[in-house]
Amino acid sequence: MSTLFFSGCNVIVTTSQLLSGLSRAVQKRIAHFCSHLFIDEAHHAEAKTWRNFRENFEDKLVLQFTATPFREDGQKLDGKFIYIYSLKAAQEENYFKPIRFHPISEFNSKTGDIEIAKAALKALDEDRTGRHIVMARVDSKARAEEIFKLYQELGKGRHEAIVIHSGMRASTIRIEKQKLFDGDAKIVVCVDMLGEGFDLPELKIAAFHDIRKSLSVTLQLAGRFTRSRPDLGDALFITNIALIEVRDELQQLYSRDPDWNELLPALSGAAIEDEVATQKFFKGFARFLDQVPLKDLRPAASMVVYRTDCGKWKPENFRKGFRRRSSRDKLFHTINRDENTLVVxxxxxxxxxxxxxxxIRETNWELLIAIWDSTLELLYIHGSGINGEYREFAKAICGKEVKLIVAPEVFRSFDGVKRLVMNNVGLEEHLGRQVRYTGRMGSDVEAKIGQDARRTAKRAVLAGTGYQDGARVTVGAAKRGRVWSTLRLRIDSFSQ
Structure with missing residues (x-):
């Protein structure tokens, strides 16, 4: 039956939700009859349903389209960038309307909600087109019901409000959405921006009662309100900037007097450039294990550093650094020669x-990343195990004249960190031939160290938080050479 149906089709339009209900056999039949696969909103293409379906098209042409080729979870999108149409270009060519930003500054959350609603209702009253619609965005169903009642109360007799969230029946949601399309309702309170791909250009007033904290979602949200049409005005964003907690890249957007028309294209462009650079970095590696995609590895941000005197490193010699290897052990590796990066x-x-x-034996897996800086002649080594310094590994790829950077030089890793607050301090005090180690952990432990200890003790472990280039950072260093941060990074981030 499926063969008869699909063989008579020139184009098949579907969604991931419909595909998930089909057997693998039927999915393979679809792929058999298709020469191309086009995926819209491709930032979702790494989800299991889409990924499994896309695997059926490995020998076919797959084109993916997205305005945000980056994900909140850090996963990389498969595929090669072949065309980029920037948000700035869309603005200049009048596909997107300008954005006006109306900040509210209220430290009381309930008062802030009231002021946001009043500003949104005022914008509706002053709308000369008579077509604009308010979307009031919140982060939960309970909040949706609360804010819906607020708009009902404040807009009574002026503008009808509706509420839409996943706790409602599908039939009820369809009826409520139709009120928006018919112009009967001018305010919609929702949790998820009315679903993926919802198209209503009249959405022009965004009342953010709860903020989405990532750039990708912010860009998608902005796209809902900036669509251009001759009979519609500019987009207006309203939010309470006094109670905002967003990621660092969005701080400027929610400052006192931001220009979203300048900042948003710049943020979008920078994020896309980063994705292009990341893709180029991973394509520079030789083939690795198919079951272990390099782009999906997230090693802890820790490493040791060696001074080298080799003129040229030889990463292909890394096996000499595993002297105790048995016939049962396995080593897998890949090298990016342009980036001087080895992954084992x-x-x-x-x-x-x-x-x-x-x-009765167990298998232990260890990830090693080696990066050689030819200019500074430094070798950076990350190891996921607890073997420490990796001296034999360093000698194998950079020669015998390698020297581990230890205390006191290793503590130079704190250079450039402003407003540093220590939360972990380990000190060694020499009492004759004996060495006493004292460890202190907690908030701002440095302030509790006495003057005697400061004069006589030597630093063994230091870790704390501070700010570097305006961003909050965590830094740690130990006298034996290890440097770390409380982050998990992609492999390309280690080489930056």
Whole structure:
């Protein structure tokens, strides 16, 4: 039946929700009859349903379209960038209307909601086109009902409000949405921006009672309100800037007097440039394990650093750094020669601690990343294990004349960190031949260290938080050479 149906089709239009209800066999039949796969809103294409379906098109042409080729979870989109149409170009060519920003500054959240609603209702009253619609965005169903009642109360007799969220029946949602299309309702309170791909150019007033904290969602939200049509005015964004907690890249958008028409294209362009650079970085590697995509690895931000004197490194010699390797052990590697980056995945077998039976063994996986800075002649090594300094590994790829950077130089990693507050301080005090180690952990522990200890003790471990280039950072360093931060990074971030 499926063969008969699909063989008679020139174009098949579907959604991920419909595909998820089809068997793998039917999905394969669809792919068999299709020469191309076009995916809109491709930032969702890494979701399991789309990914499984796309695998059926490995020998076909797949084109993906998205305004935001980056995801909140940091996952990379598969595929090659072949065309980029910038948000700035869309503005200059009048596909997008300008954005006006109306900030409210209220430290009481309830008062802030009232002021946002009043500003939105005033904008409706002053709308000369008579067509504009308010979307009041919140972050939960409970908040949606609360804010809906607020608009009902404040807009009574002037503008009808509706509420839409996932707790409502599908039939009820369709009826409420139709009120918007017919112009009967001028205010919609919602949680998820009315769903993916919702098209209503009359949405021109955005009342943000709760803020979405990521750039990708902010850009998608902006796109809902800036669509150009001759009979409609400019977009207006309203929010309470006094109680905002957003990611660093959005701080400027929600400042006292921002120009969204300048900032949003700049943020979008920078994010897309970063994605293009990331894609180029990963394509520079030789083939690796298909089951372990490099772009999906998130190692902890920690490393040791070696001074080298080799003139040219030899990453292909890394196996010499695994001297105790047995026939059971496996080493997988890939090299990006343009970026001087080596990635090694080591699988080593060992006996278990709870038994002497030789046949009972466990496999330990360790990720190693080596980056050689040819200008500074420094070798940076990250290891996911706890083996420490990786001296033999460093000698294998950069020669015998390698020197681990340890205390006191290792503590230079705190250079440039402003307003540094220590939350972990380890000190060593020499009492004759004995060495006493004292560790302090907590908020601002440095202030609690006495003058005697400051004069006589040596730094063993330092870790804290501060600001670098205006962004909040965490930094730690130990006297034996390890430097770390409380982050998990993509491999390309290690080379930056």
């Amino acid at each position: 995945l080591a699988a080593t077998e060992d006996t278990v601690r709870w038994s002497d039976v030789e046949s």
